[in-house]
Amino acid sequence: MLFKILKTLRVSLAIVFLALSFIIFLDISSNLSTLLIGYVTYTQFVPSLIGFINSIGWAFAGFILILILTFLFGRIYCSFFCPLGILQDVLIFFQRKFSRKKTFKYRKPENIVRYGILILSLVVLFGGSAIIFSFLDPYSLFGKINTMLFKPVLALGNNLLSRILSSFDIYSLYPVEIRTIKIPAFIFSLVFFIFLVWLTLKFSRLYCNLICPVGTLLGIPSAISLFRISLDKNQCTNCGLCSAVCKAGCIDVLNKKVDHTRCVVCFNCLSSCLQNGVRYSIRKKQKTFPRADSDGNGRRKFLGISAALLSSFFLVDNTLFAQRRRRQGQNKPPVPVNRQHPTAPPGSVNINHFNNLCTSCYLCVSACPTQVLQPSLLTYGLNGILQPHMDYKTSFCNFDCTRCGEVCPTGAILPLSIEEKKITQIGIAKFIQRNCIVITDGTDCGACSEHCPTKAVDMRPHKNGLLLPHVTEELCVGCGACEYACPTDPKSIYVEGNPVHEKAEKPVVEEIKAESSDDFPF
């Protein structure tokens, strides 16, 4: 039967998509094809919308595809592409398999809450900040859960296995470094995950119809979608079987109505009806167009939102690309390290741009091969709460790497070519001579210069044959290798972030005189 095929199709596609979503976040090799990552993130509504409205380009037009699909088939995104939605479906599947609770009930829409959240999210978004979306966007929440909870567990399992194998002289499975686990982001992800599991087991897809701004937003086109679920009034006996399998709780059997703003198009109801009274078919142009209060509201809200959308385009230009420059003065930072600005990843243009576009999905955190990208707490201030920053205590940026920009789905970190990356100055190393081993201990050290990829930090003759670090700021790209390698506490060299990323000078390359000698010098 056709309707059964629809559900099978939905389930198989969703499983594939969820698996891919897990893979891109749990890739412990940090070696996954960025093309594959791009396929998954392209369909993610919020990242794509944010990238697009900030004129990052057509590469971020995936949300338009989702909108078209929604106008045609309803909230396809929620059951086919949303990793958090599919994750809830998996939970519900096991719940129905293993517990006695098997039925769902119709719920009245909580319009004030859901539209309130949506409007607030959109107003703040078009006002220039992704902060609310970053907390509520299902894709970004899925990313956080994976990066902060699942990935460390996977890595630990891998390392245990690797250790067992290596004791049998098999070294083919490499251990994975877990350099750090940032407590605030970990706790946030854990609390949210527990909350989500509880909410799902108790109220099934309530997150999607109460809190999720994407679900609410897509509910608006879904209300007028071409194909839709409907109850055949002639066949329906008000038995409630369809409603009992509806995870969204959107089938009102008493009135024989389906709330399409909340239907997640899971197709579970189709095969539940003994009378073949549940249909998925092209909307009939009927005079009795469902005028349920939710629908009328929806359209009014839609107009309002469109207006807000248009008007806030003006805001976008002003706030997102306003290049406020607040560079610190010439006075040297005191001991201990007193950092004025955090460092945002290369490709993020400036800290404002980054803070406004990042939804903290942590895909970059997960993909970063050196793990220098770590979730912050309030490093950027409230507007960038929990966003990733360059954490030079944990690691440093690999000079020959552009991965974060390649994977970022919102354009918060724009892709850079390797040549651009190598002269993108995200910060500048500052040397605190008083802390340096060479001064305090009178012995050679030079760990900072050793790691410096541009030799912005080089060693210059001091006294007693010792060499002392010296920073040539124009050459520095702010990769943090010097800060990471510095053995003193507090650090003798640290990176002061550039609020606006600058261009570093390319190191001058002089040719070395060829020393051709056929003889041994001894």
Next chain:
Amino acid sequence: MKRRDFLKKGAGASFIAGSSLLFGNLTKANASNPQDKKDLYDLVAIKGDDPVKMFDEGIKALGGMSHYVKEGQTVVVKPNIGWDATPARAANTNPDLVKRIVEHCFEAGASDVYVFDNTCNNWNKCYINSGIESAVKEAGAKVVPGNDESYYKPVSIPKGKSLKEAKVHELILNADVFINVPVLKHHSSAKITIAMKNLMGVVWDRRYWHSNDLHQCIADYVYHRKPDLNIVDAYRVMKRNGPRGVSDEDVVQLNTQLISSDIVAIDAAATKVFGLEPEDIPYIQIAHDMKLGNKNLDELNIKRIKI
């Protein structure tokens, strides 16, 4: 297999592995160097235009690899794989040379050859981009990770002045033969890096060395385990901006290779190849004074080969 069985077996296996590590250390430490015969030369220096052929000739002059590796022994080869750089930058040891050394070990009857380094850059990128991982795997060596602290076991170095204890990679503790294959480079902190400095890659905590008299620590470590053979790759040499290098232009062609079991002598000779004097390099002077080797090249029996 039941879960409990698996856990039991796993625990048993790791116990056995752990105890063999422990006792393995004791026996190996007493066995000292596997080669009892005296070396034919204190140092062999080769000039040529192919690092692989140069090694073939050089090791032949020393009586072949079988002089150092006996039938059935395990060998750890420690190249410099410290940086995420292509072979053109000469920041890491020449992969063809490392591969050839592994082949010689197997020809001499080695049961297993392991290759590792505790890298400075992202370790798997270093292993891959240096070309060393694929080269030595072709030759049949086992590439071992150096990126996890659990591989490093605490040892004490009672004779060390600044470095009295360190955590050392288990391979160095367990392998019968230790072959050190550094690349000669300029080095911003130690001035120049050769054989002794390369041993910084067998310990876990390098920051300790930097903050506790780097030169003394470099010399001190030699007390723990002196490599049985050192092979210095000075074929293409990074003359400035070391140890990482900024561009391929930092590299000059010196067409040289050195082989010796005296780690101080080989460092002294390599320093001269680089264009400096051994006395300019504090750790060479310290190691010489600590009688870890002989830096006075005119006192040594040197075989010079030109191909």
